[in-house]
Amino acid sequence: MAKIKKTKDLKLIPLIVVLGLLLFFIISFVKGTFLVNKSEKELNPKNQSSEALAQSYNLKEIDSKTGLIRWQLVAKEGKTEENLQAAIIKDIKAEVFKNNQIIFKLNAPYAKANAGTKEIYLFGDVTASDIKGDLLLKCNELTLGMGTSIEARKGFNLLLKNNGSVIGENVLINDDQTKIIVTNLKEASFKDILLSGTNVHIEKNKDGEITKAIISNGGNIILKNEKNNKLSAEILKWELNGNTEAINNVSYTSSDKTFKAEHLIIKPNKNIYADNNVTIIHGETKCFGTLLSFENNSDIVLSGKSKAVQGKKQISADKIVYNINTGKVQALGNVKTTIINKV
Secondary structure, eight states: OHHHHHHHHHHHHHHHHHHHHHHHHHHHHHHHHHHHHHHHHHHOHHHHHHHHEESOEEEEEEOTTTOOEEEEEEEEEEEEETTTTEEEEEEEEEEEEETTEEEEEEEEEEEEEETTTTEEEEEEEEEEEETTSOEEEEEEEEEEOSTTOEEEEEEEEEEETTTEEEEEEEEEEOTTSOEEEEEEEEEEEOSSEEEEEEEEEEEEOTTSOEEEEEEEEEEEEEEGGGTTEEEEESEEEEETTSOEEEEEEEEEEETTEEEEEEEEEEOTTSOEEEEEEEEEEETTEEEEEEEEEEETTTEEEEEEEEEEEETTEEEEEEEEEEETTTOOEEEESSOEEEEOOOO
């Protein structure tokens, strides 16, 4: 019996082998067909064109809280990339809104947009203008996606109708154009002042008039209505009412006089006040002190370890009064005169 059973088992082996090979070929055929169909679909030129190219491109940003549109963009041609998440688009026209009213109109030859994050920057010869025609911005690159503000980068030229011009590296302009924040300002020319500096914050009223300018990290202010007097410092603050303040490494050149200090204030009545390491240079006269006041365009008064140097003579006193019109020095309190022997 055992011999018969063994013989039957041996006869089944060829059948099992045949069935195994048949099953292998069936699985291989099904898998191969699936892969071929998938590849044909992916490589189909029509499918690729519909995914990669578009005759028109539209993008907009909606405020999630109010449901109001912030900005919208249309382009004549777009090419998607990065799994359709980004697009390079051409011939762009865009509008920025506030309370459903257009506040800026933008034009650019090119832009790159991310549909997922709604971030977009326009590049090439980009232009932006306000709806009233009071502002014209030209730049190499402009960023959207910051709400209703616009940001120009990599060089810009901003013209403010009847109010002046601003030239620099980067600028951020808020929706009502009352705040202009500039990085690496080359020059801002307004009615009363000329500005330059690393970080500059400019404010203007709704009439377009410049009301305030703040420069940090070093800069200069030229006061046009003061015969182009030049003020430089680490921090500068100018206001339309005539108040001007300078802090740290201050140097103020007014006509033939130079004031140096760590803190200096110019008042609307043209009076000057300074403190901390004060120096005044006028011709061959140098005066030093802790506090300085210059009123009525006549007497410069220094106090706090003050002294004056004229030629070989040095005068130290509690207070020094120097008249810029006569060149005379008056010393008050603990007066000491020294003759300096110059080699």
